Amino acid sequence: MRHQGKLVSWKAEQGFGFVVQNGSDRKAFVHASAFADRTRRPAVGDLITYEVEPDGRRGPRAAKVKFVRPGRAPAPRGDAEAFGNLVAVGFGLALAASVIGGRLPLLVPVWLAAMSAATFVAYWVDKQAARSGTWRTPESTLHLLALAGGWPGALLARRILRHKSVKASFRTMFRLTVALNSLALGWLLTQDGSALVHLLAGLLRPA
Structure with missing residues (x-):
């Protein structure tokens, strides 16, 4: 099941952050490697869709993450x-x-x-x-x-x-x-x- 939420925190140097599901206070850990689009760098406020899988150390973990809208231009890599x-x-x-x-x-x-x-x-x-x-x-x-x-x-x-x-x-x-x-x-x-x-x-x- 896919969820939609907003990145409420993102540490660019470490490559991870947290997303909160829309309409609730459910928070999930998200790592940069989970994003399907690697040409764009995540940032606080990005809307994403994702699936949730268990993570014993941090609780719920976002997987198969996709951006909802373009927002910013891709990083020039x-x-x-x-x-x-x-x-x-x-x-x-x-x-x-x-x-x-x-x-x-x-x-x-x-x-x-x-x-x-x-x-x-x-x-x-x-x-x-x-x-x-x-x-x-x-x-x-x-x-x-x-x-x-x-x-x-x-x-x-x-x-x-x-x-x-x-x-x-x-x-x-x-x-x-x-x-x-x-x-x-x-x-x-x-x-x-x-x-x-x-x-x-x-x-x-x-x-």
Whole structure:
């Protein structure tokens, strides 16, 4: 059963708030991940429709949330997403070319793939925890996984799972991890960086 109500509180940085059902004082917790339209940022006063599901920690929880009317223009995120895609493609092409050309060993893309898989799983686990109200994965852990080379997996998780894509401070830190990874790849492509990673690969290679 769908209900209609108004957002009476919204914490943009944390990505959650509360909605009160029209014609009553029934309040429900609502998380940013529950919104079908992710191009628009929720705000106090927005009218929404939603379904209610139990949440053991906070009481009723809004699910399958939709805005009732347009209200404000969508947040301008298209250019940012396009830039993120461009960075990812450029990073991948540079990495592939360096491995094919022998400048970097196969260890580097294998490491990035493993870290990306682990990061994607960490995002998925955190989203399930957010839905069920159980223990969440610390944001610092997600950032460390991305910084350690798992940022492509984090990028996929943010797009596919629609998780951790609203909070401004988290997006800023994520972009910083991508920039640092790009700088690290640039250094690895130098003579000193290439020599060091080949040395490490040799030490890790089975005798």
